[in-house]
Amino acid sequence: MSGEEERLHRAFLVRVVEPGDEICGRWLRESGAEEVAGCLAGDGRRLPGVTDARWAGLRARAERADPRRDLATARDSGTRFVCPGDSEWPGQLDDLGDAKPIGLWVRGLPSLRIWALRSVAVVGARACTEYGAHMASTLGAGLAERGWVVVSGGAYGVDGAAHRGALGAGGATVAVLACGVDRPYPRGHTQLINRIAEQGLVIGELPPGDHPTPSRFILRNRVIAALTRGTVVVEAAYRSGALVTARAAQRLGRFTMGVPGPASSGLSAGVHELLRGDAVLVTDAAEVAELVGDMGELAPARRGPVLPRDLLDPAAGRVLAALPAGKALPRQEIARGAGTTEDEAVAKLYELRSLGFVERQGDGWKLTRQAMRSIGTDQGSC
Template identity: 60%
Template sequence: MNQTMRHPQPPFEADNAAKTGPPAYEPERLARVVLSRLSEPGDAMIGRWLGQVAATDLVRAIRDGTVPDHPGLDATRLTGYQARLPGLDPAGDLKRVREVGGRFIIPGDTEWPSQLDDLGDGRPVGLWTTGTGSLRLLALRSVAVVGSRACTAYGAHVAGELSAQLAERGWVVVSGAAYGIDAAAHRGALAVGGMTVGVLACGVDVPYPRGNAELIRRIGAQGLLVSELPPGEHPNRFRFVLRNRVIAALTRGTVVVEAAMRSGALSTARRARDLNRHTMGVAGPVTSELSAGVHALIRSGDATLVTEAAEITELIGAIGDDLAPERTGPVLPRDLLEPAVARVLEAVPATAEGAPIERLARLSGLPPDEVLQRLYELGSLGYVERHGAHWRLVRRR
């Protein structure tokens, strides 16, 4: 396929050459900025090309229409890419994100999380980030907490509690900065001084949703904001869905707190499952539609039921290092009795007249002398009392 459509020299070359002051960006980074403008997140066509050629060569080939034949590539798609080329200013985009304290990281950078490579052809061409810390290091010990935007008070409480507990254990909480469960998860981590990462479906300089503007600002100050979309880009329905694959790939596992049967949070869970990440769910009221999707995940075996942070970290943490404590009921005083003493106590009937030594020996299977000894021990502990020749249980008031 060879298109004759021509454009001026590649924008990453022209702009970089025109820059007289620092910083001077390497062509590959500038070319990937161009690609982030030309394509939508998860564009498998761009991903396949980048598996074969450098980004600089790919942008030049798109400009000149000299790209080789590829399955799914047609004149309409190529024309769409070319239509977005004029007026692009990759160096300007990098300057814009730098002015808000951000950066653009690409594969090969020390900060690039290698687990994103599991997305194959759908791997991001680069990530725009703003905030503190290294994304690669933070992602190594991270967990996604996601769920419904229109969550219940129960869901918001559970998401906040789980996230706070995870943050206190040194885990990074990742979510989408949306209303509902996402916001509760971020706030839970922030409340205990923990680290949290917000993966956005818009530019990192666009506070969306507006109602979460202050929360998003706090995430950027105390944690990290991450997006595939360049500065100034706004979200749409498809970008939210595509964003979920990054959340799933970036983290060690995904916890769904509340989700209806058609919730977008379920797409994150399914992505996590397909990427061989741990998928977990929190049960809710069986009468709640907002828990129906989570219950379906658990029932199908696609998610593991979790109720606290310790159970989450046991699944996604280091083998043998993050074990959850065994959950048991309360220890009662009679649980501490020696076996022989407990056998005699079980033999004493719960009747007013009680029973003689001979019957208690027969019921407990112990010699009469030992039964008598154990009865006096039980008497000193307040369990039984003597009533003539019989022994009976002490009635509790």
């Protein structure tokens, strides 16, 4: 059977069978697309594993399927139909086993297979907070600047922010839809999804014109998880489709990451639950790239700001620590508090005076206002 015939049979099947149907996946694995399509088209044979009612439902759908028309409609809208075995097919989708897509409709010029090799999913709440939108946008931009493809679902909230962050950085992004790729959803993101198709890729399992349903959104998430090296969740309540994506990623052996939020936020509760398990806490694109990237893609070392007193040698630091705030002490007490001799204490006091930390007051020494501000800032960060 030629590649075009295989494509025609699979275009027929995606119109008949719902995404992720493992029974149909088993039929395809055991019998091939031509035989499965022939049985569903009504050649007299019956495939096993489904009830009479289910078989009748599939046959009713098959009677209305017109794969040649779907393929023609796709071509007219600049969409191609990519099937397992094609050079553009991402091999990692095969990890889904019998639940892998029958085929994918793809809008956009880049190669899906090449882009998927270095991709990260950024997903989360639709009704996200300003913090969630900011973090998703920043992650999208940061990953794009590092040469990563940002994959998400094109939805409101975190998804849209991640896509916009990548686009704003001039980077690559992929939207995985739960409907026909010629029918942008949500409608309010039509302009965004069309821009993604121009600058990146818009993909989906559903044939042209097909509409989304709640179950299709959930099933779409397995494709996002399988397609990418890892999934980052930015804000998600306990009942969230983003958590479905993260758990699918865990089952597939992909990296799972979460961006922490306030402990009191219900929109971060699902993320925190992930982080109590096997997910890794991340706060920026560098930490994501370190986890999912190649050897050497390390995030910078993190530390607090360097204060002037941090640059003092240990002996001067002990003398400075022996001076209380707002009170002058004689050199004898300072030496005793620093655990050193009077001569050593005096030498360090003059050194500290030259640096603006201490000043003379009669026969004693006291901290300057600059030093007290520095010490107060340092103690406030503890």
